[in-house]
């Protein structure tokens with residue numbers, strides 16, 4: 500006797516490419532993708548990163564070129580990270596108007612105006628000699644409250660340099676309130692604060708250290724969240740909202756889709772996710788070894804973010820994927 504299914508046959512809706520396209524719940528759009536970019540002082544040529552094949556540290560010239568390419572592809576925005584020639588204990592280049600990040604922001608804003616959304620990473624780890632996200636106290640720990648005044652000063656410098664959005668990624672308590680107050684006092688009431696609300700002390704940031712020439716001393720466990728904890732993400736979300744965050748973020752991405760989904764359910768403001776350096780490297784290296792199909796894996800991972808509730812995703816593949824989406828638009832059923 501053959502077993503016969505009932506009248507309900509889920510396969511019916513999968514029979515043709517056109518039908519599958521029609522019933523797709525989640526779609527990628529170029530405007531949902533944000534491109535993180537690295538710009539380094541003292542470079543004369545773009546420098547490829549060995550731990551992130553396909554990603555470079557830019558010169559100011561190559562940064563502008565890549566920014567134009569991304570904007571032409573229709574990406575939603577650009578997130579800038581700067582690597583100064585001189586790092587010190589206080590990260591003094593971070594709020595110097597002549598610091599590399601601030602110069603790069605001005606260059607992009609002067610050339611692109613409001614055509615795209617220009618964002619700045621607001622954190623000290625790219626600028627400090629010890630590699631921590633804040634300044635240190637006498638015992639070598641990260642001093643939360645002393646760091647807040649550094650962040651406030653960075654916020655004003657980045658706003659002055661032309662950033663539309665500030666990405667507060669340092670995980671200091673009170674950082675959103677401190678930056679909002681400083682911005683408003685200087686008249687930058689329209690500068691957007693995107694708070695990395697749930698940011699975990701993650702191994703998946705590994706390649707980022709090469710990208711920003713960081714030699715971190717110790718770890719970030721006293722300020723970034725324990726990967727074992729989901730509940731405190733909701734507490735961080737509540738605090739960031741109360742302090743005035745305009746957008747919130749969950750990071751890393753794929754290993755934290757449960758956290759992303761919960762934040763997306765609760766948040767009254769847009770929720771973004773960051774597909775971080777280690778996630779990028781895993782797919783690139785696995786694909787290079789022939790283990791997975793590169794383009795399908797990239798697309799599937801991005802769809803997963805959107806399905807979990809992200810409104811936009813920071814991804815090092817933003818330009819490539821946006822270009823592919825544009826060229827597929829006319830025909831391409833999946």
Ligand code: PBG
Pocket residue numbers: 620621622623624625632668669703704705706707719774775776777
């Ligand atoms: C902090 C910051 C980091 C990343 C983005 N902002 C590093 C960290 O917190 O250790 C990581 C991004 C990535 O890994 O792609 N400035």
